[in-house]
Amino acid sequence: MAAEEDRHLPRHAPRELRGMIRPASQPFRVFEALMIAAAVAIITYFHYTTLHVEFMSHTSLHIILRRLYYIPIIYAAIRFGIRGGLLTSLAVTVLFVPHAASSMGGLFESGSIDNFFDIILYNVVAVTTGLVVESRRRQAQRYEEMLALNREIEDRESDLRRIKSYIESILKSVGNAVISVDDRGQIVTANPVASQMLGRPEEELVAFPLRQVFAGQDDLLRAADLVLSGGQTRVTLETELGPPDGRPISAAVRITPHRSNSSTVGIVISMEDLTEVKELTHQLLRADKLSGLGELVTGVAHEVRNPLGVIRASVQMMRDELGDNCPEQELCQVMLQEIDRLDAFVNTLLDFGRPSQSQMGPVDAERTLDEVILLTKQFAIQQQVNIRRSGSSHEHDIWANEDRVKQVFINLISNAIQAMPDGGDLEIALAADDGYLMISFADTGCGIPERIQARVFEPFVTARPNGSGLGLSIVHRIVDAHKGYIRVDSEAGRGTSITLGLPLAKKGEPMKEGMDG
Ligand SMILES: Nc1ncnc2c1ncn2[C@@H]1O[C@H](COP(=O)(O)OP(=O)(O)OP(=O)(O)O)[C@@H](O)[C@H]1O
Ligand SMILES: [Mg+2]
Structure with a gap:
């Protein structure tokens, strides 16, 4: 019981309050009342029978017994308040008055005046002790109420804290x-x-x-x-x-x-x-569009390529037969040049449309890039474009098809050079990062016109008079097939930066067939 109560009491609660807060059980109260009555009865009995007994030579035992009445009176006032104390003191008064009145000749006689004062004091002590105890009891009750309130506030606070952290954890996980x-x-x-x-x-x-x-x-x-x-x-x-x-x-x-x-x-x-959803939707739409387009383009290219071959052979024969001095020779030469241009275009179309089964393996991208730069050097010099290369792949190979990667580099470098007809700088930087080799191509050219920026990876989107608009869509297909990524950042009039991310080859990865692109 005490342990149960102590659990609810704060550590700083005064110990003396604990007994007061705890009400006595009913049987115990009856037992206490009987004990008080018995004490009063016993004291009265001995008091009445010891009128002339001397105790320790000078003090009367009789007087001591009279004072003993204070004990049950105080106890009753403590345990039962003013009413209990007063009831006991009145009972003592009723029991004591006849004895005091009969002994020594009367209650108010000069020899018995202390009896009278004792009777008054029994009642005064009962009332004052009762008052003090009741005021302490009320205080204890208020304290108990305060504790209960405090406990409720603490409970609510902890409920609120729990709800708060629960909501926070939900918000964190959405x-x-x-x-x-x-x-x-x-x-x-x-x-x-x-x-x-x-x-x-x-x-x-x-x-x-x-x-x-x-x-x-x-x-x-x-x-x-x-x-x-x-x-x-x-x-x-x-x-x-x-x-x-x-x-x-x-x-x-x-x-x-x-x-x-x-x-x-x-x-x-x-x-x-x-x-991400938008990007994926865009990619899906583009992939869908491209696959249909790929088939169409391959069909058309095949149909055009065969007659083109026949026309070229015929024109060549015609030129050979016309002889060197004939003025039509020059016309034949122009025809052949245009046929070659058409043939190159058809080959590009075929590249775009044909899903190729080509060999994948570790490729030294840095070396491949240097080879392509060498290949395009002449073109760059003609256009007064200065190509600078920085960074390194730190000897990391990429997992790729070398020819396809070359094709990507050629397209990106030619686009950059074509975007700088009055010369400029092309900065190519390499860096291996987080499983990817990142290669960026930053030029100081005219920038991609805003109206086509969102569609540059779609086929036949071009802003160049002689462009076919296939270069970047081929680049995109190849990069996709390599499970890489490509990002374009361009500002009209200031330049373009294209960044490729190609997956690095894991050590010991075997060569395998099967790149579609
Ligand atoms: N580095 C660049 N700077 C400015 N514009 C660019 C750059 N790269 C691409 N573009 C723009 O994007 C368009 C599409 O490029 P893409 O390579 O797909 O086709 P193209 O160069 O026009 O033709 P081709 O098929 O011969 O490559 C270009 O016409 C050009 O306007
Ligand atoms: Mg191009």
Whole structure:
């Protein structure tokens, strides 16, 4: 019982209060009352029978017994309050008065005046002890109530802490960004995905105004105001978030009101990153388009190539037969040149359309790149383009088909040179990082025109008068087939930077067939 109670009492609770807080059981109270009555009866009996007994030569035992009455009176006042004390002192008075009145000639006689004072004192002691005990008891009760209240507050606090950490763990594990905003437009909470999407740590979001964090996102801010003012129950929109130091993120935003007692006390903004989904959809559409186009192109190219061969042979024969001095010789020469150009174009078309089964294996990309640079050197000199190469693959091979990789390099370098008709610089940098060899081609050319930037990897998209628009779509197919990636960053008038990432070969990987591209 005591242990049970101590469990609820705080460590600093005074020990003396513990007994007072604990009420005695009913049988024990009856037992105590009987004991008091018995004590009074025993004292009265001895008091009446020891009228003339001398004790220790000078003090009367009789007087000592009279004083003993104080013990049951005080005990009764402590255990049963004023009422218990007074009841006992009155009982003592009733028992004592006849004896005091009969002995020594009367209650108020000069020799018996101390009897009278004792009777008064029995009652005074009963009342004062009862008062003190009852006031202490009330104090203990208040203390008990305070403790109960304290316990309840502690319980509620721990419930709240539990709920808070539960909600926080849910918010941390959801894949979407979740931001809660109060009715003044200030951010209250932001989960880690929100920090990541907005490119700001949590400390730079919480307690900041929504207007500052989403500066420039007018649609989103307007929608947030609308939901906050109760004008709309829910708004969904798509927007582009531009973290200060990263690439822009396409996000689906949902704004819902946060209600309490049917009034809006804030809003909750949830955002889903759509960049990857969009990129995948785009890739799927492109792959679908390309595969159909590939078949068509291969068919057409084959049909054109055969008659082209026949025409070339015929024109050549004609030229040989016309003799050196004939003026038509020159016409034949032009025809042959144009046929060759057409043939080259048809070969490019065939390259694009034909899924090739070619050998994959470890390739020294740095060496391959140097070979291609050597090959294009003449062209670069003609155009006054200065090619610089930096970095290294640090002797890491890539897992690739060498001819295809050469094709990629040739296309990217020729595009860059073609973009600098008045000369310029082409910086090619190599670096191995995180399982990929990254090769970047940065030129100071005219930049990709904005109108075709989003479509440069689609076939037949070109801004050059003599371009076929197939180069970059072939590059993309090859890079895809190598499970690599390609990124374009271009600004019209300032230059273009194209970065390739090609997977490094794992040590001991065997040569194998099977690249489609
Ligand atoms: N480095 C670059 N600088 C500026 N514009 C570029 C660059 N690379 C590509 N482009 C633009 O992208 C377009 C598409 O390039 P792509 O290589 O696919 O085709 P193309 O060069 O026009 O023709 P081809 O099939 O002969 O390569 C180009 O016409 C050009 O406008
Ligand atoms: Mg090209």
